[in-house]
Structures are given as structure tokens and as C-alpha cells.
Amino acid sequence: MRRLLAISFAALALTACQPKGAEKPVVEDAWVRLPAVAGRPAAGYFVVKGARADDRLLRIDSAVVNKIELHEEVMNGGVMTMRQMADVPLPKGADVSFAPGGKHAMLFGVDARITPGTAIPMLFTFQSGARIEAEAKTVAAGDDMEHMHP
Numbered sequence: 785m786r787r788l789l790a791i792s793f794a795a796l797a798l799t800a801c802q803p804k805g806a807e808k809p810v811v812e813d814a815w816v817r818l819p820a821v822a823g824r825p826a827a828g829y830f831v832v833k834g835a836r837a838d839d840r841l842l843r844i845d846s847a848v849v850n851k852i853e854l855h856e857e858v859m860n861g862g863v864m865t866m867r868q869m870a871d872v873p874l875p876k877g878a879d880v881s882f883a884p885g886g887k888h889a890m891l892f893g894v895d896a897r898i899t900p901g902t903a904i905p906m907l908f909t910f911q912s913g914a915r916i917e918a919e920a921k922t923v924a925a926g927d928d929m930e931h932m933h934p
Contacts, residue, residue: 808914809835809874816891816904817884820925828852828889828920832908834878840911841872841880846904850893857885874910900924 814830826849832841844852854869872887874880882888891904898904903919910916 806833806835808912809833809839809841809908809910809916811906811908811916811918814906814918814920816894816920816922817927818894818898818900818922818924822896826891826894826922827884828891828904828906829882829884830889830918830920831882832872832874832880834874834876834880835912835914836876837912838876839874839914841874841908842911843871843909844889845907845909846891848895848898848904849891851891852906853890853892854887855890856887871911898922900927 810833812831812833814828816826816828818826828844841854844854846852854872855866856869857864857866859865869887872880880887894904900923902922904922906918906920908916908918
């Protein structure tokens with residue numbers, strides 16, 4: 785009995801010493817605000833949760849979108865501007881939010897069959913080689929997404 789108890793404590797101690805976090809990044813709460821004017825870009829938002837090691841989000845692809853770029857809004861001389869990012873750092877164990885007024889994905893050439901309520905499949909590619917699939921819920925321009933976030 786003592787031996788079984790000692791083995792149990794040893795296993796527990798080893799588990800406690802292992803790094804926290806997942807093996808690969810996680811994408812949560814993905815949603816896309818469709819454009820008010822047909823043919824204009826849509827905006828994508830989500831949260832990326834870091835894994836056990838630092839990583840970088842390199843790109844996002846979708847079968848129903850021609851091109852997806854990573855962007856962020858920044859203040860420049862008192863004016864809010866948008867700039868494209870080549871990639872996005874993802875520190876180990878950190879959450880990186882893509883939300884209105886900050887980092888976001890610009891979706892160019894969204895398939896005309898995508899309407900509010902239609903999911904957009906997205907493939908997130910990371911420097912580590914991780915490839916994460918997520919479905920983004922879609923809403924019309926001007927729709928309130930407060931209910932999407934816990």
C-alpha cells in the first residue's frame with residue numbers, strides 16, 4: 785500500500801512539474817462582420833491562445849475567401865490608421881485578441897454565397913507548423929456581437 789501511495793505521489797509531482805498549456809495554439813470565438821457594401825472586405829475577429837512555447841501566427845486561409853490579411857489599428861499623429869502585419873507574435877501561454885479597434889483579419893473577396901449566419905471555414909497557420917481549423921460565425925455589418933463573447 786505504501787509503495788502504491790509513493791508511486792501516486794511521484795506521478796503527481798511529475799505532472800505538476802510539466803509546463804502548463806496546450807501542445808499547440810487554440811483559436812476561439814471566431815466571427816466575421818460582413819461588409820455593408822458588396823465587394824468590400826469583411827473583418828474577422830477571434831482569440832488565439834498560446835501553447836507551451838512562443839509561436840507566431842503567419843497566415844489565415846479560407847476556401848471561400850480570396851485573400852486574408854492580418855491588420856491592426858494604431859494611432860498615428862492623433863489619427864487612427866490601419867496597417868498590415870506580416871505575422872503576429874504569440875507568447876507562450878498568452879491570449880492574443882483580435883477585436884474591433886485593434887488587431888483583426890481583413891477578408892478580401894468573400895464568396896457572394898456567404899450571408900449572415902453562414903459559417904466561414906478558416907485555417908490558421910503558425911511558425912511552429914501548427915495548423916488550426918476554425919469556423920467563424922458571420923454577422924451583417926452593424927450587428928451587435930456582444931452576445932458572442934463570454
